Amino acid sequence: MMPEFDSDIEETAQYIARLAGRVSLDPAHKTQLRGELLRRHQEHSVESSQRATGSLWSRLTGHRRLTLVAPPALGGILVAILLGLSLAPHQSAQAAEAARITDALARSAPTVTAWQVTAQQQEGNAANSVQCELRLSAQQRIYVRNGRAYMYSNGTWYALSATNWATYRGCSGEGQLQIAFALLPERLSRGAFALLPARTLHGQRVEGIRYAASAARRTVTVTLWVDRSSGLVLEATRLVTSGSHVLRRDVVDYSYTRTA
Amino acid sequence: MEDAFQSRAFIPDDTDTDDAAIAEAAKTDAHAFGDLYERYYPRVYRYVYHRLGNVTEAEDVTAVVFMKALEGLPGYRPRRTGFAPWLFRIARNAVVDHYRRVRRAEPLDGNEHYTVGDDPVADFLRGERTDELNRLVSLLSGDQRDVVLLRFAADLSYGEIAATVGKNEPAVRMLLHRALRKLRTVIDDARI
Numbered sequence: 001m002m003p004e005f006d007s008d009i010e011e012t013a014q015y016i017a018r019l020a021g022r023v024s025l026d027p028a029h030k031t032q033l034r035g036e037l038l039r040r041h042q043e044h045s046v047e048s049s050q051r052a053t054g055s056l057w058s059r060l061t062g063h064r065r066l067t068l069v070a071p072p073a074l075g076g077i078l079v080a081i082l083l084g085l086s087l088a089p090h091q092s093a094q095a096a097e098a099a100r101i102t103d104a105l106a107r108s109a110p111t112v113t114a115w116q117v118t119a120q121q122q123e124g125n126a127a128n129s130v131q132c133e134l135r136l137s138a139q140q141r142i143y144v145r146n147g148r149a150y151m152y153s154n155g156t157w158y159a160l161s162a163t164n165w166a167t168y169r170g171c172s173g174e175g176q177l178q179i180a181f182a183l184l185p186e187r188l189s190r191g192a193f194a195l196l197p198a199r200t201l202h203g204q205r206v207e208g209i210r211y212a213a214s215a216a217r218r219t220v221t222v223t224l225w226v227d228r229s230s231g232l233v234l235e236a237t238r239l240v241t242s243g244s245h246v247l248r249r250d251v252v253d254y255s256y257t258r259t260a
Numbered sequence: 261m262e263d264a265f266q267s268r269a270f271i272p273d274d275t276d277t278d279d280a281a282i283a284e285a286a287k288t289d290a291h292a293f294g295d296l297y298e299r300y301y302p303r304v305y306r307y308v309y310h311r312l313g314n315v316t317e318a319e320d321v322t323a324v325v326f327m328k329a330l331e332g333l334p335g336y337r338p339r340r341t342g343f344a345p346w347l348f349r350i351a352r353n354a355v356v357d358h359y360r361r362v363r364r365a366e367p368l369d370g371n372e373h374y375t376v377g378d379d380p381v382a383d384f385l386r387g388e389r390t391d392e393l394n395r396l397v398s399l400l401s402g403d404q405r406d407v408v409l410l411r412f413a414a415d416l417s418y419g420e421i422a423a424t425v426g427k428n429e430p431a432v433r434m435l436l437h438r439a440l441r442k443l444r445t446v447i448d449d450a451r452i
Contacts, residue, residue, distance in 0.1 A: 020310060020409070022393070030301055041293050
């Protein structure tokens, strides 16, 4: 069968098709509306002149719910299984390190109640510095389960992913950098990163994780310096280059407020 | 995570011939109308939901669409247009009417911008109430957005989309390809 799209956009088309299918229908709404429509059809048949729409909407109350990600049920068990597998002897040192950092984050992320972001940006001759704080309310926590981060907020789970955070400009203009520690497990699970030699940063032993990607003739290289004990990102640099020309450089420092 | 969502049920291409016949029967037969409703409710709901990005509004507008379809069915002429384009023209108009009534204007070109001092976490959570596809298509032009959602959320064929939006089929293909190229760039950037 011939593909519907050119090869360069076929993957995008499939991705959009998957997103389009990510809709939960509320059976109660569907049933309720069907009943209302069939009742009106009968009325139309009996009184064909009647065309009033009536107050349908007022009868369609209740059964409201948001379409959200499923809670990561049994996530703890899955994490344990996955971590166990990832630490098997045949695994590479890089994969084992990724699993170790993810494990550390799974323990430390729920203790984070706020984090401060200091971003230095340089683009061409323009330089800018921004500071902001991201705070969680008492009902909000971030958890790492099954290699992904989730925000639990007032009884509802939200997936934190590079994609759904990417469109947020945030205070530093780079949404993903603001929440780098929560996006780290997703990044590590993809495997396409390099480990850099450990060093000391602000008195903490940190190890470097570097990854790069190219799109639209640009290459973006991100380096994260991660606290070994907690898995939290302490510093991030993001370099946007075109060939050998540096288009933009972001250096971001993080500090965290945590519960005991 | 994708397991948490219902997968789409694709409807075969030849259903519209059947649908036109069923629509003719549905003018007088409530059961026939019920059959059409069962076939089209998921497609209409998906299209409306991704246009609006809000469950409550999508449910209300979906209800408007089927109510208007019921009212307009006596005037439906199968030989003039297929049932799917006829129904999705109603859906498009219902979405536009909704924007005019509730939101005044479609907030759909460009990203949301963040003001220092606001609460980014709350901002993110508000954004999560709209869906990922809604955010992506908000970066497209109105025509591109419509074609993408009619293709992928409503599962319309190119011919049906052309009949729905009042363009010819090659123009629809061009719009869709351009939209996908733009989305590919956005998605690639997000993966970086």
